[in-house]
Every structure is written in C-alpha cells, then in structure tokens.
Amino acid sequence: MFTCKSVLTELVGVVIALAVVLITYYKWNYSYWRRRNLLYIEPTIPFGNLLNPLKKIETVGVTVRRLYETMKKKKWQHGGLYFVANPVYVPVDLEYIKNMLIKDFQYFIDRGFYYIEGKDPIGAHLFAIEGAKWRNLRMKLTPTFTSGKLKSMFQTLVDCETNLQEKMEAEYKNKSPVDIKEVLGCYTTDIIGSCAFSLERNIFKDDDSPFRKYGKNPNLIPR
Structure with a gap:
C-alpha cells in the first residue's frame, strides 16, 4: 500500500x-x-x-x-x-x-x-519555397512578368475566357450542376498552356488532355 x-x-x-x-x-x-x-x-x-x-x-x-x-x-x-x-x-x-x-x-x-517538393512539385511554387530555391526561381520568373510581356498576354487571356464562357453557357443549357472547381481548373490549365507553352488547347473540349490530367495528379508525371 x-x-x-x-x-x-x-x-x-x-x-x-x-x-x-x-x-x-x-x-x-x-x-x-x-x-x-x-x-x-x-x-x-x-x-x-x-x-x-x-x-x-x-x-x-x-x-x-x-x-x-x-x-x-x-x-x-x-x-x-x-x-x-x-x-x-x-x-x-x-x-x-x-x-x-x-x-x-x-x-x-x-x-x-x-x-x-518530391511528392507535390506543383505545391513548391514561388509563394511557398524559401531561401536559395526561392531566389533562383524568382530570378528565372521575374523577366517573364514584365509590364510589356503581361500586356502581350492579355489577348491570350481574353481568348481563354471565351472558352470558359462557352462552357458555362453549355452547362446552364443542360440544367446540370456545375463543378466550379473543375471548370476553373480547366480555365487555369488553358491559360498556362497558352501563355507558357504557346499551345492552343481547349481543355474544356479535350477530356483526355495530358495538361489537365497531370495538373490534377502530379504523381502521374514521368520521373
């Protein structure tokens, strides 16, 4: 006791x-x-x-x-x-x-x-990484976003917006629920493909687009 x-x-x-x-x-x-x-x-x-x-x-x-x-x-x-x-x-x-x-x-x-970064490379972007990696990435990306280059991208953004508008109108006519996350994901991918790679890919009409597939699941990207 x-x-x-x-x-x-x-x-x-x-x-x-x-x-x-x-x-x-x-x-x-x-x-x-x-x-x-x-x-x-x-x-x-x-x-x-x-x-x-x-x-x-x-x-x-x-x-x-x-x-x-x-x-x-x-x-x-x-x-x-x-x-x-x-x-x-x-x-x-x-x-x-x-x-x-x-x-x-x-x-x-x-x-x-x-x-x-190893499992989610897309998550290791300019707003997340730190130190020397951030400095190196910033040096690479800064020349891309000068005022002149941003102005030249404007028309590309307008063209991509047309695809977004057509998609939203089609969904409205079908009276079906809109997966806004998927729609905006396609819109973002469309902009990146057009501005960064100069590829006119209408992601809204291409369900098998590798851009969208790898964007949704970075682990599928070949190493």
Missing part, C-alpha cells in the same frame, strides 16, 4: 511539474510581441489566437481574416498574433506591406507554408 501511494504521489508530482513547465513555456512565448513593444491580440492557451480545430467552427483562413479585420478596425499599422505557440507578424498598413515586398524584402523571404 505504501509503495502504491508513493508511486501515485510521484506520478502526480510529475504531472504537476509538466503542467507548470508547459504553462511557463506558453507564457514566455506569449510575451514575444509585448517584449518587442508591438500591439497584439491577446492569445489563449493552447491554441493562441486560433480556435479549437476539433470544434470545426471556422477554417484557419476565415479566422485569420477576422483577426486582420479586428486589427484594421482598431487602426493598427501592424500587429502580432500567435498560432498555437508561434508568434506571427501581420502587416496592415499598405506602406508596411510595400516595404516588406520591395525595400526590405531580403528580410522576409520565408513564407512558412508547408510543402513537399
């Missing part, structure tokens, strides 16, 4: 010690923006400014937009959030955003997006 009580006492002590360490860890992390004299929305343990994902009240994107609107209503130029225990910086003022994207961009090259 004495042994059982001793073990139980030690177990309770360990649990209490772990709880104290965990709370101290969160408290220290949640003082990150205060230590830097930056306005922030008060977080709660353990999800910070996010809602409990198990309750499925709203998506993360909706939560972030709501928090952003809260900062904007308070007329903050920028502010801090906490995603679980991680501090997140949120620029609100357009001048701050402009500086981050242009003048001070060398300090904001990492996005924090999750991607696996």
Whole structure:
C-alpha cells in the first residue's frame, strides 16, 4: 500500500511539474510581441489566437481574416498574433506591406507554408519555397512578368475566357450542376498552356488532355 501511494504521489508530482513547465513555456512565448513593444491580440492557451480545430467552427483562413479585420478596425499599422505557440507578424498598413515586398524584402523571404517538393512539385511554387530555391526561381520568373510581356498576354487571356464562357453557357443549357472547381481548373490549365507553352488547347473540349490530367495528379508525371 505504501509503495502504491508513493508511486501515485510521484506520478502526480510529475504531472504537476509538466503542467507548470508547459504553462511557463506558453507564457514566455506569449510575451514575444509585448517584449518587442508591438500591439497584439491577446492569445489563449493552447491554441493562441486560433480556435479549437476539433470544434470545426471556422477554417484557419476565415479566422485569420477576422483577426486582420479586428486589427484594421482598431487602426493598427501592424500587429502580432500567435498560432498555437508561434508568434506571427501581420502587416496592415499598405506602406508596411510595400516595404516588406520591395525595400526590405531580403528580410522576409520565408513564407512558412508547408510543402513537399518530391511528392507535390506543383505545391513548391514561388509563394511557398524559401531561401536559395526561392531566389533562383524568382530570378528565372521575374523577366517573364514584365509590364510589356503581361500586356502581350492579355489577348491570350481574353481568348481563354471565351472558352470558359462557352462552357458555362453549355452547362446552364443542360440544367446540370456545375463543378466550379473543375471548370476553373480547366480555365487555369488553358491559360498556362497558352501563355507558357504557346499551345492552343481547349481543355474544356479535350477530356483526355495530358495538361489537365497531370495538373490534377502530379504523381502521374514521368520521373
């Protein structure tokens, strides 16, 4: 009996010690923006400014937009959030955003997006990758999107829009439900094929198009 009580006492002590360490860890992390004299929305343990994902009240994107609107209503130029225990910086003022994207961009090259380049190469795009890979890809893509080249692409975009309009009208006449994700996916693929590869492929009429097939499932791309 004495042994059982001793073990139980030690177990309770360990649990209490772990709880104290965990709370101290969160408290220290949640003082990150205060230590830097930056306005922030008060977080709660353990999800910070996010809602409990198990309750499925709203998506993360909706939560972030709501928090952003809260900062904007308070007329903050920028502010801090906490995603679980991680501090997140949120620029609100357009001048701050402009500086981050242009003048001070060398300090904001990492996005924090999750991607696996080997299994999902399409997910490893310019807005997700970081560091040296981002710099190399940006150097390759920047000359493609000059104002002159974007103007020359405009008519191609208009031509692709015609295919989209015809598809939507056909679906409307058939009185059938529209899979808008599939329709917009075909439209995007049509634009990429036309602008990037100079191929006039009406993806809406070609159900066996390899562009659309590989776009929907990158794992099918031959290695």
